Amino acid sequence: MLKLLNISNLAVVDKLQLEFFPGLNVLSGETGSGKSIIIDALSVLLGKRIATDLIRTGESRAYIEGVFDIAGNTPLLAVLEEAGVELDEEEIVIKRELVTTGRGRTFVNNQTVTTSLLKAIQPHVLDIHGQGDQQSLLASDNHLRLFDGYIGAAEKRAVVEGLYDELLAIVRVFERSRQSESERLQMLDVILYQIGEIEKAAVKVNEDVELETERKLLANAEHLVTLAGESHARLDGENESILAQINAVQRRLGDLAEMDKSFAPYLEQLATAKYTLADLAFYLRDYGDGIDVSPERLRLVEDRLIELDRLKRKYGGTLDSVIETYETLCNKREDLQFSEERSEKLKVEFRQKLKQYESAAKKLSQLRQSKVAEFEKAAAVELSQVALENARFTLRFSPPPTNDWSDWLRQMLELPDLPPVHRNGKELLEFYFTANKGEEQRPLSEVASGGELSRLMLILKTITAPTQFPRTLIFDEIDTGIGGRVADAVGLRLQRLAKVNQILCITHQAQVARYADTHHLVNKEIANERTRTTVAKLNDTGRVEELARMLAGQDITVTARKHAREMLKAK
Template identity: 45%
Template sequence: MLRFLRVANIAVIENVEVEFEPGLNLLTGETGSGKSLIVDAVTLLLGERAGVDVLRSREAKGYIEGVFRIEELPEELRARFQEAGVEVGEEIIFRREITAAGRSRIFANDRLVTQALVRAVRPYLVDVYSQGEAPMVLAAGAPLRLLDSFAQAEDVRRRVEELARAYRETERALEELARAEAERLRLLDIYQFQIREIERVRPVLGEDEELGRERALLANAERLFHLAQEAYAELYEDEHSVLRALSRTCRRLEQLREVDERVGSSVELLERARICVEEVAYFLREYREAIRFSPERLAEVEARLAELERVKRKYGPTLREVLETWANLKARYEELSGADLRREQLEHRRRQLEDEYRHAAAELSRRRQQAARALERAVTAELRELAFERGRFQVVLQPVEEFPSPEGAERAEFLVAVNVGEEPRPVAKVASGGELSRLMLALKTVAARWRGPRTLIFDEIDAGIGGRVAEIVGERLRRLGERYQVLCVTHQPQIARFADAHYRVVKEAVGGRTRVRVERLSEAERVEELARMLGGREITETARRHARELIGG
């Protein structure tokens, strides 16, 4: 329930505060006085798009504030409010600020919240019918959404939408695979050739360095043998070799040490030198004996190095990079080779989604069929309450060719017969302005029963009606007001007479600027307002008497 509304610097509203009551709240006033601005303010407050043109002229900022009593709110929405830091009790205060710079912010209990959250909660606070809504309600797709809401099948519909979307995405993935097939095969051929080219060489990390050293040895084998032989002879084999000279010197120093101990350290040094020379000589002998000159082996090494150089030039420049390239090529090849498995998985997924979709769509169709008959009975009963004594409302469900349709297996159309002997026809083709207003009131009345407690707002639901029909509509609104809070903008005194709370909207010029004010009417003021609505500019006693009769009747 909307308890309080404050609007400042919006359109021609300078500052308006309104306290609304339970029951039927009526707003009346001259044509163009700004009555619909109050309805617009509520929709703006609850997330309707707003441009800077909604601001009052020459103002930097405008705001709208509303206090709502919360009677029903799903736990999921309560949780979203809590995530935003908003504690939701029995009441919630929304405030929207709009600046001339184009910025717009919405607060809930003084905490900044997103417009998406406010739009999500709006259906649980208000249900608005404005003059332009009827075509939207009757447009393609809208009857089906209303029927699903009546059937309380939104959860099944969401499931159908999700499955249809997933099916389409799977189909697109399969189509993309098909389009990419030629390129995939081309790349597979390239990768396979490159992998085999590397694998034929079978490079080993560090192999080129080892072979390079071996090639250097093989290419210089004869020279190395002679050098090693000469060095070995000079150290060990010759008659005057270094080792023999050191041995003789060591013996002489031993003899000196027998006489003079000071020579002892020199003997030890020379002995160590002799041992080192002996070790070098042994190494040179083994080194010399290990040298083998093999033109065949040199040719093998040269050929192997040439192979390695070719793959390094193409995939290197080092063997490490060649091996990394090979690993990457293998991974790409396996990934592309797995496309067949991917296709099988996608085709299995598509079949699975199709089965699930058909099952969910069948359940949705079953609920729609049941709800359609119940909605027909309920709306037909309401139409007869609204002076369509022989009126009939019909919901026609027709299969759709699209598969899978996000809306399910059928589309819905509303038909109505408003005159005796007529067959039901599409609403847009048979309903006049006044008839359409009553049909919308019937739909909104029925909708209120299953949607639960919220504020029903009607902006000129009386378009195209008057006299007895207007009184019937007013009586229906009064009865609605016994169960729900109703806000209604009207030009009809036959409707205004039923108000539980009556407000007059006045446009006036003050200080060279236009502004709007809203005033709660007393009983005496109500008589004057209804008399104005009955009689026009000049209020006569006859009009006042008629107004009193309407209010008292």
């Protein structure tokens, strides 16, 4: 459950704190007052990308913070634990900092996290239904996804989709094998040449870095020998070397320390310095002796670097990309050298995967078929709750279309009865609907009005809403295109739904707002030549005034106030 939302410097919001409560939370206000900014802020809080121009003019940063009650939400706790987030089993605090330049920061319980974690959290705490979401019902591609969500088929569907992708990968190999022979040989010649070129070069990881280091040493070898020799001579040479002078000082300090103990620490420090310098002298001597002044080796190194640079320019810019290109070329060579033996192996592999796919798709199909009546019955019950008593809503399955590759695959695999193979499984689904008694049902996209789509989306949200771990369901103007008795029915249904899930609802309908457990008024005002959005939680008197405004407009009448009181009293 969403408990608290803080927004700073976002669009027309300068600073806003909103407290939400269990049940039905309604947000109302004039068009353009900033109601949808609150929904947008929640979307951004849970991972949605945002344009930086939404940061309030004159500000460099915006902040959004949400506090969620997660007591008993075991799936979410598992997500957070896996991500390494320190857990408070009662609530989580999510915060996003947005900046005009560069990347913002994201926190969960004061720990920095990625936006991908926010997206993983979102399904467990929020379900946002935006103003255009009902239009998604017009696309039949979404119907099967909604139904699968209702019946809990996500795991079975993922198995089917994975096996389909594996089958498709095998098909792609077959397709490459069917290229014309001349084209295949031409491509193979080019690839064999490139493979041979890289193999001949015998490229090693980081070889260019190591050779460049060696080249610098070889190019400066004589100078390095001179510097090392001169440094060694000054430290430990025959004529008044630094170490010889330190030995003399050390003897005198030893005499001083015997007579005055205050010199003892300095004597120890001098001994340490002497040993360090002696080590340095040995290193300089060995370093100078070990340098190979070899013009021939320098030439070989430079030639090798030129060769590596040529390969890098040709194959991606780095030695890593050269090596990756080599591996890719080897895979392509294998595909192009498509032998009869490899063809048979792929056929066997395809048949095995197809058998697994058929088994998984059959189980998914059986689950779908077994839940149709339950889904239709649940929808029928809900239709009567939103003033669609005479409506009928049913599901109709159809076989998926034949794939482009099915015909030649049947011939190649000698499987004349190869069934259609589709990523969704063995069937497609479309919702059929009629709002009027005695009328024939037709595809939803052909017959549903805007108001009917709004109510159908509410129905689907209702029957698919979780009950074990309730989320916050957000409806942004779910009452679009309706009014009067229909709007009242939608409000009543939202109230009932709010007994299980916390509901946030933006509405322009008094018939919906009357059912609120908590009613917030969103207003836009001008202060110090700046526009800003404010939100106030309404008391009983405020609710009467707001419902009267929603009924009558700006010129609120005594009759409108009386009607508003009656609506609130009768809810």
